[in-house]
Amino acid sequence: MKLSAPIFQLKRRAKLMARDTKLPLHDALDQIAREEGFARWSALSSHMAAGSLSRTILSRLDDGDLLLLASRRGHGKTTLGIQLLLDAVRAGRQAVFFTLELTEAQARKQIQSLDEGTPRVSDTIDVVTSDGICADYVVHHLAGMKRGTLAVIDYLQLLDQQRSKPALAEQLTVLKAFADRTGVVLGFISQIDRAFDHEDRRLPDIRDIRLPNLVDLGIFSKACFLHDGEAQLQNVA
Template identity: 45%
Template sequence: MALSAPIFMLKRKAKLMSRRDKMKLGDALDRVARAEGYNAWSHLAGSIGTDGRTQDLAQLARFVAGETVLIGARPGQGKTLFGLRLLIAAAKTGRTGAFFTLDYTQRDFDARLSRLGTNRDQLGPDFAFHDSDGINADYIIAALAEAGAGSIGVIDYLQLLDQRRDNPPLQDQIAALKAFARSSGVILVFISQIDRMFDDSGRTLPDLSDIRLPNHLDLQLFDKFVFLNAGETGFRDAA
């Protein structure tokens, strides 16, 4: 679907609308996206063609073998699409990819890929989709045991690893996954919820203090963080 203007102009339009109508920037972006025929801004951003693919490759290049990465955003801001675009970019460079989800069905996953103009077959013969209720650190490590350095595992999402009482504490799971990433060279990307209080903070992007953690987790176990909000993306390394 062709846009009525370049995406940077649509962002500018949303910012002007936000100031004029005294509305949140995210709501203004969604209104602009709906006028372009999309359900939300994250869907519009995910539909961008060749330039978007080039950007995805550039973002993938920010991460090096063996790193653990956290992607944090409020609902509807594109955090899952960001993870999927990393998998698509990885496939284009011949890397193995896997998506682990305790939230999506296969139909949900395929629908998201379709919005990005691709499908599971195009993710390569070694791509794997996992939606088992038994997903935890041990499951992920076993599934990626034969993956080579630079392969990508996307976990959707961090907090659900902490949901089952028979799983080890989240701190222990992430520590085990970090050790696995370091030893194997696999890049592990965790999609994370952000506390709803951020919506009233007045800040442009979330930060570490906004990550929703029902139980203890040392955030130093992550090497990099990516925060998304209202069409903006912020990268930061662990302190």
């Protein structure tokens, strides 16, 4: 989705609106974001940051990495995950999007909205929306794909939501072994616990990952945390 003006001009427009209408600046920013087709300013800024951030992340991923992409709802984690897939395809890599959150139509629409390059590559991303997505399903689907293939799973906390599926810790052990063996890179979109307080810390970190069940997060090799258009990539293991 292209903006009607560069982001610095939109910020200036919001500041003028806040001054002229006596609105708080954050309300003016959100109003400008809605005019651009976003729910709020944080979503707009996350969308704009995702492009350059995803290329940076992709350049730092090693074969077999397990990557966390984590934020609160609406702060850009899914956008970043999809942008990573688009950049992976442009770099000549296979890309798969497993989602337990979106329908295929919703996923395709979001992927296409971010595909602003030429030629368009969004249709080459493999989108999987089966309710059966779990570690064994992912391993079976990715079997035989090349080293460096990137798969993004949407999202971590849904993998063991059904009682018929193994515990999340068991699934991650299976997926880690698969990634180590094949060189496939696995990214996991993840929720942040509601207890995260932006007033105390600018960005969430590994301590803020929402975990209904006990999981050793040291199994991940890298993590990227996002909030209000800012992001930080860090090594975990």
